[in-house]
Amino acid sequence: MIILKLGGSIITEKGAESPVVNHENMNRIANEIKEAHVKDLIIVHGAGSFGHPFASQYQIGKPLKGELDIHEKKIGFSLIQSWVKKLNGIVCDSLREHGIPAVSIQPSSFIVTRNKRIETANLDLIKDYLDNGFVPVIYGDVVLDRDESIKMAVLSGDQIINYLSKHLIPKRVVLGTDVDGVYTKNPKKHSDARLIEKVTSLSELESLDSTTNIDVTGGMIGKLQELLELASLGIESEIINAGKNNLIENSLKGNKVLGTLITMKESS
């Protein structure tokens, strides 16, 4: 089984003020996934401009400040859930139009967090869909949180990747982002930025130039924390550029492509 992440910055116009899909990327990537013919595949996608602006506007996951704030956050929860569901529909439609039997899996229908980490999530149904030859497509969403001080939380696609991987033990985890991988510095600002081929710990990144781009692509530090935890369990992952042609396809086929490997193995 392979778990493939499609970053929100790849399938949406992440900088956009309102939700805009990047149909060109989505269509190309759906075709690459089809061409890769992966037997067991789970796709996880981010929310991009369909989620982040609203999550920040409604401050979901921040401490509640009385009844009025709770009501407003619930309306925000409903709004965000609706937008990310729309994006998920577009992703599933695109995959299906390429002949892939994509099935939508809505996190807020079966996942609950406590203090923003997944507490309950029955994955049996996802396994059943895989066993029946479907491609489950799950995504960053809003969910109920059992911490009474927040009650609601944003569940990132990266945390979903972490949870699914720990419980389903995929052969590989591939993260399609809008950059080539993890850099020593922000490559958009520094011409001497260097791509890091392998990350084995966060500390090794902290020792790098503090002006790195570690945090500009929608939380690279958060992403790496999730992935390093997997690496410690022996599950390797690769961060690659899904914005470039054929990288997703080649990676899914098992070919080595440009990117950053997150692993605990010194020699891999």
Added chain:
Amino acid sequence: MIILKLGGSIITEKGAESPVVNHENMNRIANEIKEAHVKDLIIVHGAGSFGHPFASQYQIGKPLKGELDIHEKKIGFSLIQSWVKKLNGIVCDSLREHGIPAVSIQPSSFIVTRNKRIETANLDLIKDYLDNGFVPVIYGDVVLDRDESIKMAVLSGDQIINYLSKHLIPKRVVLGTDVDGVYTKNPKKHSDARLIEKVTSLSELESLDSTTNIDVTGGMIGKLQELLELASLGIESEIINAGKNNLIENSLKGNKVLGTLITMKESS
């Protein structure tokens, strides 16, 4: 707690060849629900023209005939799931625009059937949403079926009503349809058709004129079977006309409105 069903024939143009929402009805009903101020409310809606034409085209729930048929049905499953999800998004958006914190609950993310009847469905999350003041909105969908000869099934809103009611024991169940209730004959064809105020068993309907409209409104017999099972458990339900102004609102407020009561109590 009240469970309210919005029939597919009310919120969509059910006869339409392609999916069309009845925005006028949806908007009016959302407003009536808001005005009724129900403390604990679960809404279940049908699929109407967003589901039935595709379910029939792809023969979901019919015995599988080999690999090619399975692949085609999976594509159909994906397509139907996508369309009914779109309808659910429109329903939730309309409710939210009226100030109701609607939360979408996707059956195919947590429900599995066996031989077309719900086998597994954890309702804890729905209870959690209610406890937090949300209005869960669940709907007719396609789901995995554990019967190997069909593998996939259509899950009707009426079966969901039945299952939710048996497990959550609502105070009342209200079904908003496009007719005034159950008639002795098809009222669109027979001027002497008479509305039945109370149904206590299917046999009492079978003794009626065989040209009744019992089956024309998207399976009235199926609906009644689900509701009579509830009645035998002491849970009464009412079939009312959601196409007429204020009936939903008045019924939710606990007022007696025109319709058919399904009960085992002779005197209620």
